[in-house]
Structure formats: C-alpha cells, structure tokens
Amino acid sequence: MDSVFIDxxxxxxxxxxxxxxxxxxxxxxxxxxxxxxxxxxxxxxxRKLLEKYSQYVEYKKENYRCPASHINFSNKYVSEEERQDCKTNVLGTIEYLFESDIDVHELIENKKIIIYLYIKKMKGLTLIVKR
Structure with missing residues (x-):
C-alpha cells in the first residue's frame, strides 16, 4: 500500500x-x-493531529461551497490560517433565533431551519442558514 487517504x-x-x-x-x-x-x-x-504535525499541514483558502455571508461570519471566529476566501457569487443569509422565542419543532417540520444548534449556555440557539 502506497498511501492512505482519509476524507x-x-x-x-x-x-x-x-x-x-x-x-x-x-x-x-x-x-x-x-x-x-x-x-x-x-x-x-x-485538531490535535494538526497541532502535533503542523509541519505537514496545508490550509486551503479557497471555498467554493459556502455563500459569502457564511465565510465572512466564520472568518471572524477562526485563526488567520483557517480563514477562507469565498469563490462563489452567492451572498446567502444568516439569522438566529433563541429557542425561547420560537417553536423549534414547527420550524423543523416546515423545513424552515437548516441548522439547529443547542448551546446550553444560551438555552438553545437556532441558527437559520439559507443559500
């Protein structure tokens, strides 16, 4: 065996x-x-492997999958080396709602939520990500 690839x-x-x-x-x-x-x-x-073997790590800056608003949002919270450049023309939107203000089950059933995050410190945060 010459190489092992793990996606x-x-x-x-x-x-x-x-x-x-x-x-x-x-x-x-x-x-x-x-x-x-x-x-x-x-x-x-x-992440532990990335830190341990940093001399072998190559970060790709180009992102062809995510809308610009998602990349810009993510870039605010990641290290410089993990920041990406958006390569699509899609702007996208990001909205958030607190669980206490909505009926999560109704939104999920009606497919109005793409991502639901439960963050204990925030007592439930719903992140609505649209393309």
Missing part, C-alpha cells in the same frame, strides 16, 4: 487517531482531508 478527517475519534499515529510511525504516506471548524461532535482529535 472528512474532522470526524475522527481517538481510536482512529491512534491508528493514524501507528501508520505514521510506520512510514505510511497519509493524507487527511478535513475542516477542523466542522468538528460538530467536539472530539478535537483532528
């Missing part, structure tokens, strides 16, 4: 991180592709 690497858990470390220590060519900002499960295993 969506932000989703790896500690078990897969150990396997990756073992392969690396045995001189396998590894290519992990992922976005640490998309670690929705909060495992942080991918």
């Amino acid at each position: 969506e690497a932000q989703d790896i858990d500690s078990n897969l991180a150990k396997i990756i470390e073992t392969l690396h220590n045995n001189d396998f060519n590894l290519h992990l592709v992922g976005d640490p900002k998309q670690d929705l499960r909060g495992r942080n295993e991918f």
